[in-house]
Amino acid sequence: xxxxxxxxxxxxxxxxxxxxxxxxxxxxxxxxxxxxxxxxxxxxxxxxxxxxxxxxxxxxxxxxxxxxxxxxxxxxxxxxxxxxxxxxxxxxxxxxxxxxxxxxxxxxxxxxxxxxxxxxxxxxxxxxxxxxxxxxxxxxxxxxxxxxxxxxxxxxxxxxxxxxxxxxxxxxxxxxxxxxxxxxxxxxxxxxxxx
Ligand code: ADP
Ligand code: MG
Numbered sequence: 001x002x003x004x005x006x007x008x009x010x011x012x013x014x015x016x017x018x019x020x021x022x023x024x025x026x027x028x029x030x031x032x033x034x035x036x037x038x039x040x041x042x043x044x045x046x047x048x049x050x051x052x053x054x055x056x057x058x059x060x061x062x063x064x065x066x067x068x069x070x071x072x073x074x075x076x077x078x079x080x081x082x083x084x085x086x087x088x089x090x091x092x093x094x095x096x097x098x099x100x101x102x103x104x105x106x107x108x109x110x111x112x113x114x115x116x117x118x119x120x121x122x123x124x125x126x127x128x129x130x131x132x133x134x135x136x137x138x139x140x141x142x143x144x145x146x147x148x149x150x151x152x153x154x155x156x157x158x159x160x161x162x163x164x165x166x167x168x169x170x171x172x173x174x175x176x177x178x179x180x181x182x183x184x185x186x187x188x189x190x191x192x193x194x195x
Contacts, residue, residue, distance in 0.1 A: 002099040003091075005064045007193045009053055012068065014187040016046040022183065029176040033163035037078060038176040045076035045084070061099055065092035079116070079161050080177050083125065086111040101194050102137040109133050116160060123156035123163060123170065125177035132185045136195065143189060150174060150182040 019026070019042050026039030048071040058064035065088050073085030090111030091104045098104070109129050118124040120131070128149045135141040151174070158170035161177075188194060 001101055001194055003061060003095070003101045003104055003194060004099065005058055005061055007191055008061065008064050008068075011187055011191040011194060012046070012049055012053065014190050015184055016050055018183045018187055019043055019046045019180065022179075026176050026180055029174050029179055033158065033166055033170045033173045034176060035162060038080065038180065041076045041078045041080060042180050045072045045081065048072070048075035061095045062092050065089070065095055065104075080125070080180070083112050083116050083177075086115045087129070101188075102133070105129075105133040105136060118160040121156060122159035123153050123175045123178070124158075124160050125175070125181040127153050127156070127175065128178045128181040128185065136188075141185070141189060141195060143186065146182045146185050146189070149185075150178050153178040 023039035023043040026042060027036050028039075030036050030038035049068050052067045052071045053064070056067065058067055069085045069088035069092060072088060073081055075081070076084060087108035090107040094104050094107035109126070112126060112129060113119065116124065116126070118126045120127055128146075131149050132141060132145060135145050153175035154172060156171070156175070157168055158164040158166065158175070163170045163173075163175065
């Protein structure tokens with residue numbers, strides 16, 4: 001299905017709601033295997049996205065994706081800010097050719113992987129973005145898939161980011177960036193006009 005300025009805006013306002021409600025939980029997840037800031041980082045970012053979309057209402061999909069990327073890059077910070085920002089910058093670029101959500105997300109995943117050098121199994125947001133983007137392209141994404149992808153990170157040993165400093169001790173914890181990415185896909189499922 002096509003991504004439009006309208007459904008992208010709806011998607012992000014749902015995302016802001018879920019992130020705000022789960023801000024403390026995200027920071028709790030980031031405490032044993034990180035520095036405990038992921039919830040605050042993401043909450044700051046999604047708020048900045050809302051402010052940007054309100055103060056300068058985009059008319060083109062490319063501009064909307066760019067504004068989202070810029071707000072995330074400038075406000076989220078940490079390792080995750082530039083990675084989420086890259087995802088939306090790549091979507092902005094790809095949106096000049098297509099508005100198909102599946103294709104846009106494939107470009108986003110490629111951008112995150114290029115920037116962060118992580119692959120599936122490294123206990124990062126990629127463990128959510130890659131399999132769920134595949135499901136979207138198969139036309140079968142469900143909430144159960146989101147839960148499974150996020151949960152898959154629990155048994156993994158982190159190979160990238162702060163959590164990788166812990167080696168084997170990073171096991172038995174969910175990855176915070178996988179959780180916040182899971183919320184992005186949950187918000188996407190809730191935005192019925194997109195999928
Ligand atoms: P920081 O680790 O700098 O405090 P955050 O806490 O905001 O940043 O984000 C941590 C999350 O970023 C991790 O849970 C992980 O999902 C994601 N992450 C970190 N490094 C990478 C990477 N190289 N590739 C993909 N995702 C990464
Ligand atoms: Mg952190």
